[in-house]
Amino acid sequence: MKRFEIEVVGHVQGVGFRSFVEQESLNWDVTGTVKNMDNGNVLIYVQGEESQIQSFLSNIKKGNQFSKVEHVATKEKTIINDELRFRTIY
Template identity: 30%
Template structure:
């Protein structure tokens, strides 16, 4: 099991990034959350099997159609318990 926190910067708000991330996570079988930050970046936490987390990080790096991802900063975090995928405002 792997858990990472990612901060995605660039033109990512207002293009359905959070909704698209939730849908992608469900398809990959990972849990976590996504929220917009005041500076215009998006923060996500993703947890699941290592391969699925890697695929989710690769998707975050590309972003959904309409997003222009400048960078993704990834930090490993400890896995304390299984989570469901949620979207925060």
């Protein structure tokens, strides 16, 4: 089990990117959060098995049909034991 902080840079706000991320979390059975940042980037925390996270991250880097992901920065974080689902923070 691993947890990562992921900052996504590019045209990722106002294009359904958070919904896309939440759907990908269901596809790969990972938990965490996604939220827009004031600087125009999107911040994701994701937790799960490393292979699932890598697949999730691979799709996030591609983005949805309306977004343009320019850069993705990841940092490993401490696991949250009682996290049960993935959610969007508004």
